[in-house]
Amino acid sequence: MNLSSFGNLAVFKKLPHMLCVSALLFTQSACSSDHPDDGRFDVSVVGQGVVNAEPDRVVINANLRLQGEQSHALLQQANQTVATVLAALDDRGIKAKQIQAGQLRLNQRWQHRSGKQEPMGYEAVRSLRISLEDIERYPEIIDLLFTQGVNTLSGVEFGFSKQQELQDEALELASKDAMRQAKLLGKAMGGSDCRPEHIGLGGAAVPMPRMEMAAMRSHDSAKAYNPGELAVTASVNATFSCR
Template identity: 30%
Template sequence: MKKLVLFLTIIFMTMSYGQEIKQIPQINVNGEGKVKVAPDQVCISATVETKGTNVKEVKKQNDEKIDAVLKFIKKMNIPTADFKTKQVALNPQYDYDKKKTNYNATQTIEIVLKDLTKYDEVMEGLVQQGINRLDRVTFESSKIKQYETEARKLAIKDAKAKAEDYVSVLGQKVGKAITISDNTQVYHPQPMYATMRMKESSDAMGASNETLAIGEIDITANVSVSFILD
């Protein structure tokens, strides 16, 4: 009997608590904060890809091209900490029609170029030294964390301003925030040819002779906020 009384008491308290929470007047709004900044660095992911029927020769050619690429990068006075080998692969590919095995060697170098005035020269030089595939070119800001913080603060201010607009005609005031959800997604601009495969000819990067209009990075924060109404 005592257990039954205790059980009913807990159920009653839980129901009362739930009803009390539901009765709290509140408003749910979304807020957006946006900061526009000019990129001050670019991340380049570039690959040397070599194919052939002789595995030793394929690897040798690939290594020689990578060696030339690394020497060029150092010649451009890019700090050692700003470039690294990202991926190395040597794979057999069997041709069922010709009944023979070909080999595909790839090495990927990732470079963070912090002097954008060197961009065209670096891109042209990479291709001339053997790079024949650009996997990714992303323009970034070295102060991204700082700008993300600014965007989040602006998003919260925007949410509160919206809430105040809605309740101003009701004679109520916006109180404390009770829940905040971050719905932010970060986007980095990329040039159109960032993922294209290039020819090995010297004119493969003709587009890189032109100055890119990279514009600005939109750093946007989106939040959902629930405010108590006083």
């Protein structure tokens, strides 16, 4: 027999290996050295878990931006404004540990005139980050920041006080989903007994939605913003041995 009529003989030698690699979900015992000749086969799945919850924490990110001709006077004005803001927050019961006041930055401003760059004063910038455990208070605090001289809000972030508990719950749901899929797929392949062999964390995500406010003309629009429920997700990669 002329083997050349069948094409390259090397393809036939690699065919069993190619069949094993092409099995994405089901690996028959002939393709697996873990279960030789015992009728077992492997099922690989990805379990997903989702937990919806309402955020109960909020972080306000604000910036004080001032411009002026004299750097010394500008620095004094910036420090006085921030001191006034911090005192007002303290009067509202916001503790010092809830406030992160960034370092004051001073940058020289330039303008292009007559083909060259010329100085045109300075800009002072200082950031404020306020964490609130009572989500209902963030419109009130935004009002306070504006009235006390803060002129830029870069965003509002919402989160959870029980973040770890929500992540754990989502992970548990993902594990149960992996078991459900394995049993379903194992049954479809004629098996009734599926046992977990390998499981690993595929990923977890806790959304931190951010309300951008730099382009808003009025902070009044923040009062109508409702983050609603957020989805905390987790996934697991698992392999089950079925028979």
